[in-house]
Each structure stands twice: as C-alpha cells, then as structure tokens.
Amino acid sequence: MRSNYKKLGQFIKDVSVKNKALEVKLLLGVSITKRFIPSIANIVGTDMSTYKIVKQHQFAYGPVTSRNGEKISVALLENEECIVSTSYTVFEIVDTEQLDPEYLMMWFRRSEFDRYARFMSHGTVRELFGWEEMCDVELPVPSIEKQREIVREYNVVNDRISLNEQLTQKLEDTAQAIYKQWFVDFEFPISKEYAQSIGKPELEGKPYKSSAGEMEYCDKSMMEIPKGWKVETYEECFSFKTGKLNSNVAVVDGEYPFFTCSAETYKTNTFAFDGQAVLLAGNNASAIYPLKYYEGKFDAYQRTYVITPKSKNVSLLQIYFAIKSELEGFKGTSSGTATKFLTMTIINPLNTVVAPKGVCEVVNNQLNTILKHLLVLPKELELLNELNPILLAKISKG
Numbered sequence: 001m002r003s004n005y006k007k008l009g010q011f012i013k014d015v016s017v018k019n020k021a022l023e024v025k026l027l028l029g030v031s032i033t034k035r036f037i038p039s040i041a042n043i044v045g046t047d048m049s050t051y052k053i054v055k056q057h058q059f060a061y062g063p064v065t066s067r068n069g070e071k072i073s074v075a076l077l078e079n080e081e082c083i084v085s086t087s088y089t090v091f092e093i094v095d096t097e098q099l100d101p102e103y104l105m106m107w108f109r110r111s112e113f114d115r116y117a118r119f120m121s122h123g124t125v126r127e128l129f130g131w132e133e134m135c136d137v138e139l140p141v142p143s144i145e146k147q148r149e150i151v152r153e154y155n156v157v158n159d160r161i162s163l164n165e166q167l168t169q170k171l172e173d174t175a176q177a178i179y180k181q182w183f184v185d186f187e188f189p190i191s192k193e194y195a196q197s198i199g200k201p202e203l204e205g206k207p208y209k210s211s212a213g214e215m216e217y218c219d220k221s222m223m224e225i226p227k228g229w230k231v232e233t234y235e236e237c238f239s240f241k242t243g244k245l246n247s248n249v250a251v252v253d254g255e256y257p258f259f260t261c262s263a264e265t266y267k268t269n270t271f272a273f274d275g276q277a278v279l280l281a282g283n284n285a286s287a288i289y290p291l292k293y294y295e296g297k298f299d300a301y302q303r304t305y306v307i308t309p310k311s312k313n314v315s316l317l318q319i320y321f322a323i324k325s326e327l328e329g330f331k332g333t334s335s336g337t338a339t340k341f342l343t344m345t346i347i348n349p350l351n352t353v354v355a356p357k358g359v360c361e362v363v364n365n366q367l368n369t370i371l372k373h374l375l376v377l378p379k380e381l382e383l384l385n386e387l388n389p390i391l392l393a394k395i396s397k398g
Contacts, residue, residue: 004140004141004142005138005139005140005141006138006139006140006141007135007136007137007138008104008134008135008136008137008138008139009134009135009136009137011093011094011095011098011099011104011141012059012091012092012093012094012099012134012135013091013092013094014089014090014091014131015058015090015091015092016052016090017052017053017090018049018050018051018052018053019048019049019050019051019052019053019083020049021049022048022049024053024081024082024083025083026080026081026082026083027039027041027043027048027051027082027083027084028054028082028083028084029041029073029084029085030060030061030062030073030074030075030084030088031073031075032068032069032071032072032073034073034074034075034105034108034109035075036054036060036075036077036082039084039085041085048083050086051083051084051085051086052083052084052085052086052088052090053081053082053083053090054077054081054082054083054084054090055077055081055092056077056078056079056080056081057076057077057078057092057093057096057101058076058077058090058091058092059074059075059076059077059090059091059092059101059104059105060074060075060077060084060088060089060090060091061073061074061075061088061089061091061129061134062074062087062088062089063087063089063128063129063130063131064087064126064127064128065117065118065121065127065128065129066121066123066126066127070114070115070118071114071117071118072108072113072114072117072118072129074108075105076101076102076104076105089131089134091131091134097144098141098144099141099144099147100144100147100148100151102151102154102155103147103148103150103151103395104139106150106151106154106391106392106395107139107395109392110392110393110395110396111389112396113137116137117129117133120133120136121133139395140395140396140397150391150394150395153391153394154388154391154392157384157387157388157391158388160384161381161384161385164377164380164381164384165381167373167377168374168377168378168381171370171373171374171377172374174370175317175321175367175370175371175374176321176324178363178366178367178370179317179318179321179322179367180321182355182363183318183321183322183352183353183355184325185209186208186209186213186215186225186226187207187208187209187210188207188208188359188362188363189204189205189206189207189208190203190204190205190206190207190208190211190213191204191359191362192204194213198214208226209226213226214226214227215227218230218231220351221351221353225353226355228356228359229353229354229355229356229359230353230354230356231351231352231353231354232351232352232354233348233349233350233351233352234322234347234348234349234350234351234352235344235347235348235349236310237309237310237311237314237352237354238307238308238309238310238314238319238352239307239308239309239310240305240306240307240344240347241273241305241306241307242282242300242302242303242304242305242306243259243272243273243299243300243301243302243303243304243306244272244300244302245258245268245270245272245299245300245301245302246301246302247260247261247301249268249270250266250267250268251267251268251269252267253267254266254267254268254269255267255268255269255271256268256269256270256271256296256297256298256299257294257296257298257299258298258299258300258301259279259292259294259298259299259300259301259304259306260281260300260301260304261281261282261283261284261289261290261301261303261304262281262290263290265292268299270299271297271298271299272298272299272300273297273298273299273300273306274296274297274298275295275296275308276293276294276295276308276316276371276375277293277294277295277298277306277307277308277316278291278292278293278306278307278308278316278319278320278323279291279292279293279294279300279304279305279306279307280304280305280307280323280342281303281304281305281342282303282304282305282341282342282343283303283336283339283340283341283342284339284340284342285338285339285340286340287330287331287334287340288327288331289327289330289334289342291320291323291324291327293316293317293320293371293374293375294375294378295375303341305342305347307319307323311354313354313355313356313357313360313364314352314354314360315360315363315364315367315368315371316367316368316371317367317368317370317371317374318352318364318367322350322352326350330342330346333346334346
C-alpha cells in the first residue's frame with residue numbers, strides 16, 4: 001500500500017437503523033450513476049418497518065455488481081432522510097474532520113473504483129462486493145484542507161454543468177411555449193397589417209384566435225386553422241434520411257457525435273452529415289424513442305432518422321416539437337415484439353401546421369434565436385463533462 005493510501009475501514013462504520021416507527025416515508029434506490037433515485041419497486045403489502053433509514057451525509061450501496069452495467073451502485077445522501085430496502089448497506093464516516101464525505105464520494109465516482117469493485121466481487125449466482133471488501137478499499141487521505149480544496153474544484157465544474165442543464169431546459173421550455181402559442185393554440189399576436197386589414201387596429205398584438213381572428217376548417221386535419229395557413233404531412237414537409245452505420249462502430253474517443261437509438265450520444269471517427277438536424281430513434285425495446293437536435297458534423301446509426309425541413313417556412317424547432325408531441329402516441333403505433341420499430345409508414349402520414357411566408361418569418365426568427373443558444377450549450381456541456389475525469393484523477397494523487 002502506498003504511503004499516503006489508507007484503508008477505508010478505519011474511517012467508516014456500518015449503520016443499520018430500521019424504520020420501526022414508520023416515520024420516514026420517502027423510499028429511494030441507488031442508481032449506477034451514483035445517485036439516489038425514486039424507487040420503482042412494488043411495495044404493495046410490504047412491511048416498510050424493516051427498511052433502513054439513510055440520513056443526510058450517510059452513504060448507501062448495493063453490494064450486487066453482476067448484471068449492473070459493470071458498475072457499483074453507491075451514493076451519498078445530500079438532502080432529507082429517506083429509506084432504502086434491506087438489500088442496501090448503509091454506512092457513514094466516523095469523523096468528517098478526518099475524511100470528507102464528498103471527497104469519498106469523488107473516489108467512488110472514479111471508473112477505476114467500478115472496475116476494482118467488479119474485480120473484487122465474488123459469488124456464484126450473484127457476485128457481491130461485500131462490507132469486508134468495502135472496508136479493504138485503499139484510497140489517498142490527505143489533510144482535510146486538501147480534501148476540501150479538491151472537492152471545491154470538482155463542485156465548481158459540476159455547478160456549471162447544473163447551470164448549463166437548467167438553462168438548456170428553460171430555453172427549451174420557452175421555445176415549446178412559443179411553438180404551442182403559434183402552431184397549437186393559434187394565439188400568436190395579431191400583426192399590425194392584419195389588424196388594419198380587418199378595420200380593427202386596436203387588435204394589434206392581441207392573441208389571434210381568442211380575438212376573433214379568422215379561422216377556416218381544414219379537412220386534412222379535421223380542425224380549424226388560421227385562414228391562409230395549411231396542413232402538410234410529414235412526408236410533404238420534412239426530409240427523412242437514415243444513417244448507414246452499425247451501432248458497434250462507436251469508439252470512446254471519437255471525433256464526431258454518433259447518434260444511435262440510445263438516449264446516450266456516442267462518438268465515432270467518421271461523419272456523413274454536416275449541418276442542423278433533428279435526430280429520432282427508429283427502434284427501441286420499450287418504444288421510447290430518443291429525440292435530439294444537433295448542428296455540425298456527425299454520423300448516425302442505420303435505424304436513426306436524420307430529419308431536416310424541406311422548406312424555409314419550417315424551422316428545425318418546429319420539427320422537433322411537432323415530433324415530440326407524437327412520442328407518446330408512437331408507443332401504441334410502433335410495430336414489433338421484442339424490439340419496437342418506428343417505420344416511415346407510421347411517420348409519413350402525420351400532419352403539421354405550416355404558416356404562410358410572412359407569418360412564419362416572425363415565429364422562425366423567435367425560434368431560431370433560441371435554437372442558436374440550444375445548439376451551443378450541449379457543446380459547452382460536453383467540454384465540462386470532459387473535465388470531470390481529470391478532476392477525479394487528481395484524487396488518486398492525494
């Protein structure tokens with residue numbers, strides 16, 4: 001053992017406090033992403049008094065590592081207390097002035113720790129990384145000041161990642177609200193020209209439909225749409241292409257994004273596309289089809305749809321939100337047994353509303369302004385995520 005490395009067992013203790021009084025209601029589990037998550041277990045008829053209580057700054061881990069994505073499920077509880085099933089081991093640091101909980105959690109996040117836990121796991125039916133193995137873990141334990149300095153550096157990057165994700169979500173929510181206002185509710189602001197043309201200049205800026213804007217029935221969509229607008233099928237309005245690659249061409253340090261039918265975006269060293277596009281998974285075992293947008297050079301799996309507008313009257317975000325509104329319906333219409341397939345015979349007949357040229361320029365300007373930021377933020381997020389392994393590697397040097 002290296003001189004600055006110490007065994008974890010001297011810093012931690014097993015904690016097994018049962019929920020005997022049923023005072024704790026929040027049931028959580030631990031994911032392979034090293035986070036506490038809502039439990040999906042069926043607890044009907046379960047005696048919750050046997051479940052273990054986890055308090056703030058305590059850890060919980062699942063000792064089973066087989067069939068767990070080559071990772072060990074371990075997490076630090078940062079918020080209110082919760083309960084976990086008896087399959088988890090709960091432990092805490094004896095003296096947080098000797099070992100900082102967040103510093104230890106950084107050690108657990110290292111990919112090297114996952115590999116170590118898998119290697120040290122044992123068993124026949126299920127491979128376990130037991131309490132004895134956890135106590136035998138060796139890690140560098142510098143001064144508490146040095147530990148907290150390392151944690152601060154790590155948190156600065158992760159706070160930035162969190163801010164990036166929040167901003168992305170707010171921008172997407174704003175864009176979706178604009179899409180809904182214009183293409184679903186038809187409550188876009190009445191233009192000065194339209195208000196004057198109907199002899200009611202006072203209606204300028206008011207919501208179109210609720211201010212008696214002229215509507216007409218569309219047989220194609222079987223609903224009323226603003227006069228002068230039209231409804232087109234996806235086949236008429238959107239261009240669909242697919243990638244040519246198998247999923248096994250993904251490489252860890254590839255140069256370009258590689259979009260497959262997975263929620264995760266991989267990497268490859270080739271690109272077949274260059275520009276803006278919406279990416280839609282064409283098959284999925286659970287009929288959950290990841291939907292993304294991207295700008296730049298990229299490649300795609302042979303069952304991933306690469307979608308672009310056929311007309312300048314349609315923006316990329318209109319495509320994205322139109323398809324997003326159909327995702328729930330795809331669960332029922334997609335075909336297949338073990339794997340569900342989203343075929344063009346399902347997609348092509350779907351309808352979308354298209355605004356006339358003068359109108360679409362207004363809404364497209366709004367959506368494209370947001371899109372510029374939405375396309376930049378993921379690239380910034382990728383760079384920030386690349387810093388995490390570097391910061392986690394610092395911990396091994398103590």
